[in-house]
Amino acid sequence: MSRNVLHVENVTMQFGGVVAVNNLSMDINEGEIVALIGPNGAGKTTAFNCVTGVYEPTNGRIDYMGKTIVENYPSGKMKRSYAGENAGLYTKRVVNTPDKITALGIARTFQNIRLFKSQTVFNNVLIAMHMRRTSNVFSATFRLNMKEENQMRQEAMELLKIVGLEGVADELATSLPYGQQRRLEIVRALATHPKLLLLDEPAAGMNPQETEELGAFIKEIKDRFNLTVFMIEHHMNLVMGISDRIYVIDFGKQIAEGTPEEVRDNPAVIAAYLGVDEE
Amino acid sequence: MKKTTKNLINIALLLLMFVGLYFLEQHFGRRSMLITVLKKGAIYALIAVSMNLLNGFTGLFSLGQAGFMLVGAYTYAVLTIPMAKRMAVYQYYDGGIINFTVPTIVGILAAGALAALLAMLIGMPVLRLKSDYLAIATLGFAEIIRAIIQWDTLGPITNGSNLLKTYPTFKSVIPVFAAATICIGVIVLLINSTYGRAFKAIRDDEIAAEAMGINLFHHKQMAFIISSFFAGIGGALLAMYQGSLQANAFKASMTYEILLIVVIGGMGSVTGSVIASFLFIACSEWWLRFLDTETYLFGGTVKLPLLRSGFRMVVFSVVIMIVVLFFRKGIMGEKELWDLFTPKKKKEGIKP
Incomplete structure (x- = not known):
């Protein structure tokens, strides 16, 4: 068991x-x-x-x-x-x-899709990675965390590739068709590990x-x-x-x-x- | 375009701006209307961007900006009045109780720091509220701050409701622009960082943001503190611009002015706030001034109708209504100036 x-x-x-x-x-x-x-x-x-x-x-x-x-x-x-x-x-x-x-x-998705509306598909995934940051607000503002930032971006792109959304990474999240929005929500949840x-x-x-x-x-x-x-x-x-x-x-x-x-x-x-x- | 070339272009543009400012100042003179408007516009731009960080980017409808500006302005003025002049300024309080003077730059930073500290304390209870309630509570706190600063018992520090003056000011337009540019640049960097993305996530959908592991209170407080820090610095710059300082000027109507700039420029657009504040200041201080003076044509025989003291505000209101009606999302919406030049691709522009 x-x-x-x-x-x-x-x-x-x-x-x-x-x-x-x-x-x-x-x-x-x-x-x-x-x-x-x-x-x-x-x-x-x-x-x-x-x-x-x-x-x-x-x-x-x-x-x-x-x-x-x-x-x-x-x-x-x-x-x-x-x-x-x-x-x-x-x-x-x-x-x-x-x-x-x-x-x-424990990550979740929502019954009524709750994507970050003003953000791109890519940023939606990126935001979910904010949780695992090690930088503080100071180092993030003055770009002392470029290594972590690049790592986050790379991982977000990989996740999008897995679900086949890499082509629409720069589109607004709400401009996607319904089914892809659902997928994006799942990917966003996955980004929190x-x-x-x-x-x-x-x-x-x-x-x-x-x-x-x-x-x-x-x-x-x-x-x-x-x-x-x-x-x-x-x-x-x-x-x-x-x-x-x-x-x-x-x-x-x-x-x-x-x-x-x-x-x-x-x-x-x-x-x-x-x-x-x-x- | 590569990022490095982009940065180089931005730096070049900034340098060009400062060179341009220098020549404008040489040509028109420091006391000219244009330079005055540019000075005040730059200060208001900083304050509007700091308010936009809170209202436009984090989605917290706060109306406490005037209060934090007031704290910043007073902190700066109180700390930087030269020792020799204190007796004259604090004439009703035996020269006050502060026996030291700090350099200008330290005074400005202290102004931001104290405003930020106050924001931290106020934020603890207030940020648990949402939307309109948050607006009411912050507005209330701003008024309380104003009342406390005018309190007679604090007179030895704040000079009560009397004027503070003779603190160091700037004469040229360059230092104002330098300070405002640095501060706005820092805010832009913050907005484009991972924290900035978290702020925008909170604005878009609090529940989803929290489900993605973003600690709501922590981030809201951070935005509140940073916004107040820059409002404090803006307040200090405004004190320098005015040359003398009285708490009574920092009423709620000042917050509304800044809110207006933010809304006209576009909630969630830094360049929108900057453009709107220069337009706003130019209109209210300069371009519409002629409406306030009675004018006679044809050698004083015909008096132009309507033109009289106060008419400027009527026209101004109409202009604002037109803007609100035809530019629903403000001049820039959520776009930035550099988005307009980069044809629909990336949104990650890095200005200053």
Whole structure:
């Protein structure tokens, strides 16, 4: 059994009275492609946002490579209105801002593409390398870091070559066609040297052929960069085609887990997606 | 074009500018309107570029520029008044309590440093706010700074609300341009460095920038401090230009003037800010001045209508409205001057 990369334990996220993610637990091991699926509004992106530090979960714990990166328990006003389970199980509070979590090796893409709009394709990738700089603002301003700067530029160009975007490196990021913008977002995430890549609906808005290409692309970069991939996706062809395991959530709660075949035949999943016959 | 040739061209252009300035000054004289406008324009250009670094490049809508200029101006003036003249300047405070004088250049750097220090302190609470709230908070702090400097108890240092004068000033236009060019050059270098890219990333999309590992608070504070540093230096230069200094002049309206320059020039364009500040200063100090004086034609028989004190501002407002209507993104948008000459290829121009 390979090493555990991400361990999500009893995570609950409550907004006011709404429990968006309810007692979610999952494990992702090194080298796997794991998908998180569920109907619209099931809480998939919220779960992502908890892992990446955008939200602070109301209750629960998240470990990355055996180290706790997020932990929280209901406190303050939430103490009384908390509607989830396992209240009192956690007593510590660990908070990490998204940039720290990215620095640990978790990179993500966004459901609605969030590229740096005024910047070129090349600069978009370059910006993601800023995190690993060793220069301070003084040495960077007075160009005392040319060696590092050139290295960054070279690496950015290599990354763009891998995905075949080197020809449009000097174009504005937003001038690219949709599919290439998606790819650029993935490359930008790769530039932070992640070990775990979170993809939030990478195939949203793609046609069947683009989706197929994307599947191959994800597999390719996974092998090439030794990644573990965790993705949210609606395209069942893609999910069933490339994932090793699938978690299914509905109304914030996990309803199924297993290999694509197991999940496909699971009555609870079919019920969640298609509805149950009342009679 | 290779980078070295580009740098050589830039240096040559700068030298040409200074030579040109020298001859202009020789020809028109130091007290001429043209030279005065050039001096003030250069100072405003520096201040506008420093504000652009914050508002245009980092996307922080801050309105505290006048406050930091004020700190810079006062720091410079207080530290550089010659010992012999202190008794006369601080006549109500027994000559003040500062018993030393520093050289001009040290005074200018101290002006920037103190403004930067203050920005660091103010930034800690204020930079947690966003957009309009940040603008309100910084505006408030600028007003507080003005009130504190005029506070009577601080009189032995700041001379209260009385004039500060007799500190060293410049007479020629060359040193102003030299100082402004160096400072703007440093800002341009910063903007084109990896930190500059991070600033632009924060402006474009905070959430994505943070997800790419950019520490938002750290970088916002950095931009705030650097911008204030140069605003402080700009304030010191402005004090030198004016010859005497009073806190009352650094009102919020001064910040708006600079904001106007930044917007007219284009948020996110250094050359835009520079061009706009010279245009702005020339219009408000020189070209539109005739509108403020009552003029009689035909040997004093016909009085031109409308021309009277204050009419300049009316015309000025109309000009600004036209600019805002027809140049939505300012004169330059997000482009730089050198982008216009390099046919749609690289965006990495290195000026000064």
